[in-house]
Every structure is written in structure tokens, then in C-alpha cells.
Amino acid sequence: MQDQGLARRELIAAGLAGAAVALPPVALAQSGARAPDAPRSAPAAVRAHRVEVPMPHGGVAAGHPLAAMAGTRMLLQGGSAADAAVAAMAVMNVVEPWASSAAGNGFATCLDRKAGTVHSLAFTGGAPGLFDPAVDPAELDSGHKAVTVPGAFGGWIALARRFGRLPLSRLLEPAIGYARDGHPLDASIAMFIRRQQAVLARYPTSAAIFLPGGQPPAPRALFRNLPLARTLQGLADAEASALQAGADRDKALMAAHAHFYTGPVAQEMTRFSQANGGWLRMADMAAYAPLWEAPVSTGYRGLDVYCSPLTSRTGLELCEQLNIVEGWDLSSIAAGDPQLAHCLIEAIKVAKADIYRHAGDPRIVTVPVDMLLSKAFAAKRRAIIDLARAIAFPRGADIARAGDPSLLALADDRSRGGDTTSLSVVDADGNAIAVTTTVGGGFGTSVVMGDTGLLCNNGLRIGSTAPYDGHPNRAAPGKRALLGNGPVIVLDKGRLKLVCGTPGGETIGQTQFQFLVNVIDRGMPIQEAIEAPRFALQADPSFYKAGAAISVQMESRFAPAITQGLSAMGHRLEMVSPFAIGSIQGVLVDGSGARMGGSDPRRMGYAVGY
Structure with a gap:
């Protein structure tokens, strides 16, 4: 029986x-x-390789286990989501240095539960005032001229001032310890250091940290960054000195901000830049300020989706993609039907064309944001999609704007990729924050700035900026380049439904789009939605150019019926590793209010709840 x-x-x-x-x-x-x-x-197969993490009181999903634990430690000590986010970002600077730095850039999307409002924080520095637009683009990939103004630490302080509770010294304590005493280097980070060895070796300050003894450290070797430990300790000490002198919490945090942007850190960065032919100066550092702004948003299937505004291109991209596919009943398409992937691929093409044509720093150029976010505009753009065949990469929509350049004869400059990291936090009060930070391409400029232990963002490279004269995203002194960072918060009738984000450079908006469709249209729980196979579009020479050759990189776990069907529809496919695209970190709330964290096995991300 x-x-x-x-x-x-x-x-x-x-x-x-x-x-x-x-x-x-x-x-x-x-x-x-x-x-x-x-x-x-045991079952023959499971749909997810990691368990979801319950977060009844709160938790952190981050790009590294030590960062997730550092953030959760702050929650256990009575800290807020903002405190946890700052602590986790500081640790990411130590343990994932190829993608994160206090001297990098990023965006945060923040839910203030009590007020019922969502805010966006941009901590993105622009080109230095001495930047020369005639520079050889190769010098913007790495080196002293590739440096953008450091933005991330200003973002840490802004988050702590507005939504934090704990002192900065406590938030930085885990990162200081790992930088000073060491931590076992993740095997993937060791691999990235080895890949970048030739470039890192050009700069003695970088080689001293990342190539001890002239060689990349071995996987799981104890890794230290003593100059970074001293820099972070100096920031904590600046706050402590201000508190001892009678300053309140806010003024003490601003003392740490001053230590970075007008004090010893800025002075050392300026000295080092000037001595090596770079453009960063004290005036650039002193003039920098992070920006609190309203997020971009759209309604999707009765939910409210919030993402980062310009100068993140991903917020506009994600919202337009969702607006386009909202016209189709995706939930009625069987999971094994190639039609679902086809619809998403074509929506990505159209949104990429529009955003790459029109987006730029809104402080300097006029961007038709309201048009790009509108449902009527999405309906017009949806009409150019053929549901049976892959279309060529289209020209961005014609939207009247003074000084709009002709984009029909753009040069064939190829985009350079970018690398990022992301984390998502919920706290006991129901506040939520998603943060995505970056140093641009892997290891950013690859130059450790003097004795600071810090790498800067190389956000002036082609891809983050447009190489075409007259384009709204052409690099210029003081101008902020576009980032792919776009952390997301989704509300259901004002209540938190989802907080999430991913790294991945050009793939960020594509990864988050597929993840949201998995959760909202396909009804997947968070870990299954994270681990489901993904694809990512690649453009040759770039998404700036109409008619660019589009290839669809597909994780090899897609069923043959899907890949064969897409090929028959005219898509050019490239099969990649089974877990290769993006790294979602998120928290999903169900109808009962239960919060479940998920983390992506594609990198070394981890979720911790309590």
C-alpha cells in the first residue's frame, strides 16, 4: 500500500x-x-535553492552576508531602516570594493511609513569643474582623469540625518573592524581582483591594498584595507568630537560630513589628484550635496511603483516598460510560452530607445519626464511592437524639445559596462529603504585616492555618458552622468508590498522589470521570483543608436521551447551561464502583513531577518 x-x-x-x-x-x-x-x-526538483527569510520585526537583504548582518545588528540595537542601510553600505565598501565605495555614487528609495510617503535620495557626484570634454574617452575608463566627485558618503549622512537614530560611530563600527582586522575574501571578489590586476598594478596606492606582495589575494584569504579603516575611524571620531563639544546629533553628523568634504579626506583627495594630473579639487568636494527628490512612479495592476528619478535612467525605463506591458494580459500567458518573454523583450527595446534619446541631468537639460511616464505615450509606443516578430531596435520617440540633436548618424562608440551592489531593508516600524550603489565599472577608476583607501566612480565613461555632441547626456563640467541604479518600492493602497533592488549596470532595469512581472503578474513568492531564469538585452554599438544590433543573453535554464520559439520570432539569442544576470535583494509583504526576505544566489547576497 x-x-x-x-x-x-x-x-x-x-x-x-x-x-x-x-x-x-x-x-x-x-x-x-x-x-x-x-x-x-527528496523531491526531484525545487523551484528555489534558498529559503525565504521571515522578517517579522525587520531585516536586511544585501549583496554580502557580512553587510546583511551588520545592518541587522543595527536593527537589533534599536536602529531604523536608515541606520541599517548606512551600516550595510559601509561594510559593502570593505567586502565588495569592486562595486561599492564611500567615494562612489548611488540612489536610495525610502518609505516613511508614518507619513505614508516615498522619497528618493540621489547621492551622485558630477564631473569636476576642470573636466575637459575633449579628453580621450579611453582616459575616462580608469585613471586619475576618470574621477567623478564622490557622492556616497554624503548620501550616508543624509539618510542618517533624516531617518536615522544611532550615532555614526556605531554605524561604521562593523566596517572599521572588517577593514582593520580583516575578513575572509569572497572567492568572487578574488576573481575580480585577478581580472583587474593589470590595471590595479598601474597605481601604487591600489596595488598596496589589492595586490599585496604584488599578487592578487587568494580566495578566502584574510583581506584588510588599513587606509580605509583609518578614514572611516576619522569620520567616526569627527562626530564623537562634536558630540563631546556639546553638538546635537544633527550637527555632529554634519561634522563628519565636513571631515569628508572640506576636511582631511577632501584635502588628501585633492592633493593626490593634483599631483597626478587629475581634475578633482577642493571646490568640487565643498560644492557637493546629495539631493532629496520625488521619485518617479507609475501605477501597475492597481499597485503604485516608485523608483529613482533622473539622473537614474532606470526609473524612467522601468516605469515605461511597465506601462507598455500593462496593455497586455501577461498573467494569461503560460509560463512555457515564448510569447511572455517576447513581450518583455520588445517593451525593453522601446523603453531603452526612448530613455537613451532623451534622458540627461535635469539641472542642465530639459527632459520630457511627464511624457515618458504617461500611459497615453506608452500606448503609442506599444503600437510599434509586433507580437509575432522581433522588431529592429527603434529610434527614440520624437518629442518636441528645443535643441534636440539629429540622432540618425551617430558614431559607433561602444558603451562600457558598470558594476553595482544593492540592499533592501525593513524595520520594526514598517519603514523600508532600498539602496543601489556603484563605483561605475569594476573597481571604478581603479585608483585608490592617496591614503584614503577609497576608490572613486568612473561615471564619465561612455555608457554613463553619451559620446555625441549635442546629446542631453554629453559629459560637461559639473554635470551628473546617468546611472543605472534604480531601487524600487511598491505600495498596495499605501501599504508596503515590496522593496527591492539589483546591481548589474545596463541590466538593472531589465532585471527589476522581469522580477516585478514574476511577483505581480505571475504571483510568485519572492525567492522563486528572484531565482527564475532571466534574460538581458545587449546593443551593438549601444542603446544610443537606432538600428543597433540587439542580442538577447539568456540564462541557460530557459526551456528549449522558449528559446526555440524566440529564435523563430527573429530574436538573436546568446546563451549564458544558468545564474548570470543581476542579483535581486528584496522583501515582499503578503496580504496578511507577513514580510519575507529574498536574496539572489547569482552573487554572494544574503538575507537576514529577526
């Missing part, structure tokens, strides 16, 4: 798949082949 007991592993698999499981009327087998831990009781 067949044993009707339901094995523990089947229960786990069913939970990961988000399936409703009816327990059998008989008790679970306690011994034999059907016992919960018997090898034969």
Missing part, C-alpha cells in the same frame, strides 16, 4: 514553490523510505 505521508523535503519544496499543500489525514511516516529525512523522500 502506498505511503500517504508527506515528506519534510516535499513540504519544503512546496513552500518554496508557493504552492498550497493539503496535508494528508494520516501522520507523517517516522521511519522507512518515506520518513522526512529519508533520501528517497
